[in-house]
Amino acid sequence: MIEDALGNQMLALLIQMDAACTAAGLAEAVAQAFPQRPDSEILLSFPSLNVQLAARVPVEIGDERGRFSDAGGLKAHAGLASDPSHC
Incomplete structure (x- = not known):
């Protein structure tokens, strides 16, 4: 049960890291498109x-x-x- 819980925690952290990386690309896209x-x-x-x-x-x-x-x-x-x- 502990291993399952730690596995779920690790998946949640990976999802957060993936979202942070995606957000960085989104910020760059906004910076390029918004001035138009x-x-x-x-x-x-x-x-x-x-x-x-x-x-x-x-x-x-x-x-x-x-x-x-x-x-x-x-x-x-x-x-x-x-x-x-x-x-």
Whole structure:
């Protein structure tokens, strides 16, 4: 039973290592592709947003420009709206 448990632990560690190696390749691909997006310069102008974080913004909120009628709609989506009419 102990050998089986240690074997399962080793498999889990190998899966984590494989994911880390895949993530390194993904980070490089994002760094190459993201600057080609039309909004990349705008997103990269935000303080503290590097390429990896800026690339997550359209993933989180969507990249359809007409989705929010104004900034208040985006704030409501993020849970930051103080105006109840946007909720």
